[in-house]
Every structure is written in C-alpha cells, then in structure tokens.
Amino acid sequence: MGKEKRKFNYTKIEKSWILQDWANSAYSIMITTAIFPLFFKAVATGADVSAANSTAYLGYANSIGTLVVSMLAPILGAIADYKGYRNPMFTLATGLGIIATISFAFISDENWQLLLILYAFSSIGFSAANIFYDASLVDSTTPNRMDRISSAGYGWGYIGSSIPFVIFIIFQLTGILPISQIALIKGGFVATALWWFVFTIPYWKNVKQKTYIEKQPHVIKNSFLRLWKTIKNVRQHRNVFLFLIAYFFYIDGVGTIFKMATSIGSDVGLSTNDLIIVMMITQLVAFPFSILYGILAGRFGNKKMIYVGISTYTFICIFALSLDSLLTFIVLAVLVGTAQGGVQSLSRSLFGQLIPKENANEFFGFYNIFGKFAAVIGPLLVGITSQITGNSLNGVFALIILFIIGGIALYFVEEPPLIKE
Structure with missing residues (x-):
C-alpha cells in the first residue's frame, strides 16, 4: 500500500526539484518573452536608437548569451561532476541570473548599453543554472519515476511562469496602480527576481549531489581531459x-x-x-x-x-x-x-x-x-x-x-x- 501511494505523491526532494522549475520559469516568460524586450525598446528609443538597431542589438545579446553558455556547457558540466562542485556552481549561476534581473530596475532610462549587458549576464546565469538543475534530476528521484518527475517540473513550471505574468497583465490593462508604465515594468523585474529566489530555497535545502566523481588535483585540467575522452x-x-x-x-x-x-x-x-x-x-x-x-x-x-x-x-x-x-x-x-x-x-x-x-x-x-x-x-x-x-x-x-x-x-x-x- 505504501509503494502504491508513493506512485501518486512526491517526496520532499522531488517536490523541491519540481519547485525549481516553478521558480525559474518566471524568468522565461517575464524577461525573455514579455516585458524586457518592450522595456529595452522603450529605453533605446528614448536614447535615439532606431527601432531596427534596437531590435538588432537585442538579437545580438540573445545570441551572445546563447553562444557563451553553449560553448561552456560541457566543461561546466564536467567540472560539476566532481564531488561537492555542482551545488555551488548552480548557486553561482542562479545568483548571477537573479542579481542581473533585479538590477534592470535600477538602470537609468538612458543607459541602454548597460541594460543590454546585464540582460546578457542574466541569460547566461539562467541557462547555466539549468544545466546543473537538469542534471540533478538523476539525484532527485529513481529511474522509474524520472518521466513523472520531469513532466511535473515542466507542468508546474508553466503555472509558475503564468502567475506573475497574469498579475502583471492585469495591472497593465486596468491601471489600478497609481504608477507609471515604466515603474510597473521595473516592479515586474524585481518581482521576477524575488519569485526566482524564494522558490529556489527548497532546492538549495533539499537537493544534494549524490552521484559524483571523487575530487582530484587540477580539477579544470582533468575536466577537459575527461571531456576530450568522452568525445573520442x-x-x-x-x-x-x-x-x-x-x-x-x-x-x-x-x-x-x-x-x-x-x-x-x-x-x-x-x-x-x-x-x-x-x-x-x-x-x-x-x-x-x-x-x-x-x-x-x-x-x-x-x-x-x-x-x-x-x-x-x-x-x-x-x-x-x-x-x-x-x-x-x-x-x-x-x-x-x-x-x-x-x-x-x-x-x-x-x-x-x-x-x-x-x-x-x-x-x-x-x-x-x-x-x-x-x-x-x-x-x-x-x-x-x-x-x-x-x-x-x-x-x-x-x-x-x-x-x-x-x-x-x-x-x-x-x-x-x-x-x-
């Protein structure tokens, strides 16, 4: 009876892992898709940057962030396989994403260059953190439950990303808050960063690295050697x-x-x-x-x-x-x-x-x-x-x-x- 019950419930570690998808998915819709592109376009226009150029610059920032993480992903992963490395690397990447995101709200309305640089850093932090998050699935549940837990992560992630977005849209369409559009958007940045941080706390507390390679001298050098061996x-x-x-x-x-x-x-x-x-x-x-x-x-x-x-x-x-x-x-x-x-x-x-x-x-x-x-x-x-x-x-x-x-x-x-x- 206990085993049957467990099939339809989640352990504390599984819940914590799933909740991380709920936490970081807010970044995907609020920053990547919805409010940041609009905010950047407004700031760039105010600084006399043409619409075509601002779109191009945003595209470049997206491409640079994607390229950096893609090229570093295998070596970052190889380093994180060593005992005691994955969680600190996850925290570093997550911290970079959260701090960069909340910083959007404090950039002057004319400094579109710094805004774009911070956006690239936030994207790098978000994507890098997901490498370690995805890999931690193998330590958070059993092979038989991976499909269910991974699916639950995506499912709850969709809801987690929708809640702050819906609230933001309601405020935007109704105008019930006595603040400007720019202030509302900046509040959205702060809310996204806080949402990401707060709901990551259970992951930090409960998801640990259980499978690993024992530490060796010259971690970075040996990580490159392991990576090359895998490719060969x-x-x-x-x-x-x-x-x-x-x-x-x-x-x-x-x-x-x-x-x-x-x-x-x-x-x-x-x-x-x-x-x-x-x-x-x-x-x-x-x-x-x-x-x-x-x-x-x-x-x-x-x-x-x-x-x-x-x-x-x-x-x-x-x-x-x-x-x-x-x-x-x-x-x-x-x-x-x-x-x-x-x-x-x-x-x-x-x-x-x-x-x-x-x-x-x-x-x-x-x-x-x-x-x-x-x-x-x-x-x-x-x-x-x-x-x-x-x-x-x-x-x-x-x-x-x-x-x-x-x-x-x-x-x-x-x-x-x-x-x-």
Whole structure:
C-alpha cells in the first residue's frame, strides 16, 4: 500500500526539484518573452536608437548569451561532476541570473548599453543554472519515476511562469496602480527576481549531489581531459548520441513553432491582446498535459509518448495551412499546449536514463548544446520557405521535415528497461 501511494505523491526532494522549475520559469516568460524586450525598446528609443538597431542589438545579446553558455556547457558540466562542485556552481549561476534581473530596475532610462549587458549576464546565469538543475534530476528521484518527475517540473513550471505574468497583465490593462508604465515594468523585474529566489530555497535545502566523481588535483585540467575522452570514445555512448541527434531535429521544430507563433499570428491578423490570450491558453493547457505525459510514459514507455508528441506536432504543421482566424489559432495553441511540455520533459528524463549517472552534469552539458544550437535550422527553414512561397504558413508546414527526421532517428535509440521498485 505504501509503494502504491508513493506512485501518486512526491517526496520532499522531488517536490523541491519540481519547485525549481516553478521558480525559474518566471524568468522565461517575464524577461525573455514579455516585458524586457518592450522595456529595452522603450529605453533605446528614448536614447535615439532606431527601432531596427534596437531590435538588432537585442538579437545580438540573445545570441551572445546563447553562444557563451553553449560553448561552456560541457566543461561546466564536467567540472560539476566532481564531488561537492555542482551545488555551488548552480548557486553561482542562479545568483548571477537573479542579481542581473533585479538590477534592470535600477538602470537609468538612458543607459541602454548597460541594460543590454546585464540582460546578457542574466541569460547566461539562467541557462547555466539549468544545466546543473537538469542534471540533478538523476539525484532527485529513481529511474522509474524520472518521466513523472520531469513532466511535473515542466507542468508546474508553466503555472509558475503564468502567475506573475497574469498579475502583471492585469495591472497593465486596468491601471489600478497609481504608477507609471515604466515603474510597473521595473516592479515586474524585481518581482521576477524575488519569485526566482524564494522558490529556489527548497532546492538549495533539499537537493544534494549524490552521484559524483571523487575530487582530484587540477580539477579544470582533468575536466577537459575527461571531456576530450568522452568525445573520442563516442562509440561507447552510441545510444546517447543517437538520441541527441534525434533530439536536435525534433526539438528544433518544437522551439521554432513556439518562437515564431506571435509573428505568424500577426501575419494572420491577430491583435496584441489576441496573441496574449493565445499565449496564456498554451500555458494553461500545457500544465495538465505535461503531467499526463509523465503518467502515460510510466504505462506505455517514454519513447512511445515522445512519438505521440512528434505526431501531434506533425499534425500542427499540416493544420497551420488552414490558419485564418482567432478561432483556428486558438485550436493550434491548444494542440501545441498538449504536446510541448510533454515532449520536452520526457526528452529530459529519457536522456537522464541513458547517461552514466556519475557523469550526469557533463552529459547534460552536451544536451544543452544540442538544445541551443537546434534553434538554428527551424527559423531558417521557415524564413526561406515563407520568402519563396510568399506565405508564412507554408514556412510552418516545412517544419514537418524536422519532425520526420527526428522521429526516424529516435527509432534507433534503445530505451533502457526500467527496474521495478
């Protein structure tokens, strides 16, 4: 009876791990997606920077942050595999992200250059912290529960990111606070940083590094040597890298649809308010379906459920050709919500089941690289197809290629058998 009960409840460590997704997801929507781009554009415009240049500068900051973390990810992970290193490195990265985020509120309205530098640092801190967070999944639960716990993390992350965003939108639309728009946005920065910090406290208290490599002299040098050895002996980890190839393609399609959704919606004729509604629908639908994917993975297997997600996205690419109104866009948003979190969470847990546990941080460094650089082909495919055909919906349809290639590659990945507890 105890074992049966545990299947449907979380341990203290599992809850603490899940809550970290709730904590840092606020950064994704409040800073990356919603209020920072608008704030930066306003500050840059006030400093006589043209709209085109400010957009370009923001793009450069995003690219630099992504490139820095992607290039450093494997070595950071390799260092974090040593005993006693992962948690301090997680804290350092998280602290960098939180301090940079709260600093936005104290930058003068003309100093757009410093604002952009701090944004790049916040992005680096956020992404680096996630390397260590993802890797800590293997220490936070058992192999049989990884799918469920990873899915719960994504699911609760969607809710955790939505709450501060919804509150911010209510204040913005109603104007019930007697403050200026700029003051409201700066308050949003402070609230995001505090949300991130407060809900990370349980992770700091309860999630410990259990699998590790014993400390050696010359940690950094030996980390590079271990990393090089892993790359040279790629055949020994054939299953892991086969998965990464599959992941590279299908997650590129997932990420591109999410990133290009507002642009496509604008082309269809949706207003800003319509797009906000659609975004919230996706977040709310993703919550229960992310958790459902984890439950079903325990019954039908991880790979099968990832294939369900890939199939859903394949249908989304086809359905996108019929987008012509708010109603059809809402249907698409619901479809995306049913699969987005499930595909991402089960990919993370399957990878955690495939890798050697004592090298989890190093391998999740590679996972981070493949995930980051996967965001290249999809947008390029959408752009080229849209220009050639003169229709952005055809660009979304072209993404079907990525899901087909990813699905084929995933077929050759051997899913590890789970040991019954």
